[in-house]
Structure formats: structure tokens, C-alpha cells
Amino acid sequence: MVDQDKWTTEEFGTSHEGRVGVLLADGSVPAPVYFDTGSGSAGRSVTRWSIYDGSSPRIPQAAALRAVCSCGWTGPEHRLDRVSIAGEGLEEAGDEQADACERDWDGHTARVEACAIPLPESVTVLLERLEEEIDRLTRTSPAAAVRAARRLEVTAERVGYWAARGTRAGLTTAQAAAALGVDEQAAILLMARFGRWSPYS
Structure with a gap:
């Protein structure tokens, strides 16, 4: 069961x-x-x-x-x-x-x-459009879609680095958790992953 x-x-x-x-x-x-x-x-x-x-x-x-x-x-x-x-x-x-x-x-x-902190509509639209384009690419060239997903991953890591460090500098852990809609431990782990620091520091 x-x-x-x-x-x-x-x-x-x-x-x-x-x-x-x-x-x-x-x-x-x-x-x-x-x-x-x-x-x-x-x-x-x-x-x-x-x-x-x-x-x-x-x-x-x-x-x-x-x-x-x-x-x-x-x-x-x-x-x-x-x-x-x-x-x-x-x-x-x-x-x-x-x-x-x-x-x-x-x-x-x-x-x-x-x-949670709202995203600008322009960002939401871009993310939705990007997902649709990669889904469409998957039907014609799965390997190209994997490469696109990897490029997206690299981009997220690059832009997330400074975003995480700015969040850490400007907000308490509790404020960051509320903005992200997660608990404090999840917020710590997420920001540490993007900001490339130890979550235990």
C-alpha cells in the first residue's frame, strides 16, 4: 500500500x-x-x-x-x-x-x-514563449532541443549568480523565502546554488 x-x-x-x-x-x-x-x-x-x-x-x-x-x-x-x-x-x-x-x-x-514577488509580464511572456519554442524544436530535432535546454541552463546559472547575491545582500532569509514562496531552508539552498556559496556558511 x-x-x-x-x-x-x-x-x-x-x-x-x-x-x-x-x-x-x-x-x-x-x-x-x-x-x-x-x-x-x-x-x-x-x-x-x-x-x-x-x-x-x-x-x-x-x-x-x-x-x-x-x-x-x-x-x-x-x-x-x-x-x-x-x-x-x-x-x-x-x-x-x-x-x-x-x-x-x-x-x-x-x-x-x-x-510571491510578481514577475514582470514581459519576463513571463518570454519564458512561456521559450518553452513553446523548445517544445516545438523537440518534435523536429530532439538533439537541438537538448542543446537549447542546456543553453537555457547556462543562462540561468549566469544571471542567477548576481541575482542570488543581490538578494542575499538586500533581504533577510525570511524575506527572501516569502518573496520566493518557499520555506527558509529552501530559500537558503536555492540562493546558495545560484550564488555559488555553501548553504552552511
Whole structure:
């Protein structure tokens, strides 16, 4: 069984990693469910929402689902019907609520993007046009598209160097993280990579 279904965006990565969270009837978050595989220490703990169906005394039954994000944000509760869970199993009975959780998280990441420092429209248009041109080139000459992607990578490294150093000089780590829409650790690693310094310095 998959432990968790997780959602990320290409830009924000694990800074805003979402998943379906579970709430019990008393409003608490259940502990992971441990499965003993019978081979000593080879058991595993599972926290995937569909596990919490109340099928045994050691597995509590979910009362609601909600989206949760690695940044600490949580979405609204989506209540579950106990009768449906008993008759269909949580995987089927909670499918609609789980889908609603993913939509909630989509809205959350849209707000994160809206709060990040905006890019000038001219830059956004150029980036979109460049992606389209490389996609088009891939259909006629994949090798040329690889070369174009490599040139783009070199350009990003060159322009990112001074951008990262200017950001480091002008903003605190917290301010940089907010501007980029990521957590502070991700901001440190990103700026260190572009600015070519050790993230541990």
C-alpha cells in the first residue's frame, strides 16, 4: 500500500507539499497505523487517509478529511458518513472528500503564488514563449532541443549568480523565502546554488 499520496508544484516543491489529512470524531489527528509484517523489525507505519476505516480495534475511523500542507496550512474539514464507510470502505466512501481536499490545496498554492514577488509580464511572456519554442524544436530535432535546454541552463546559472547575491545582500532569509514562496531552508539552498556559496556558511 502507498503510505501517502502527496501533491507538489514544480516551483514550490516540498516547501508546499500537500496531502489528505485525517481527523477523528474528537477533532484529533490519529497516530500512524503500524503493520507488522511478521519478520521482526520489518513492519511499517502507514498514515494514508484510506487506512483509517475503523476495521479493527487498532485502526480508528476517520470522521473528516482535510488538506494539509508541509508549510503548516490546513484546509477546511470535509465530513465523512460512517454508514457509507461501513458499507463501501473508506477508499470509496471518502473519494469525493479527498478530491475536495486536493482542490483546497490547489487554492492554497494559488494564494502562495499570488503572494510571491510578481514577475514582470514581459519576463513571463518570454519564458512561456521559450518553452513553446523548445517544445516545438523537440518534435523536429530532439538533439537541438537538448542543446537549447542546456543553453537555457547556462543562462540561468549566469544571471542567477548576481541575482542570488543581490538578494542575499538586500533581504533577510525570511524575506527572501516569502518573496520566493518557499520555506527558509529552501530559500537558503536555492540562493546558495545560484550564488555559488555553501548553504552552511
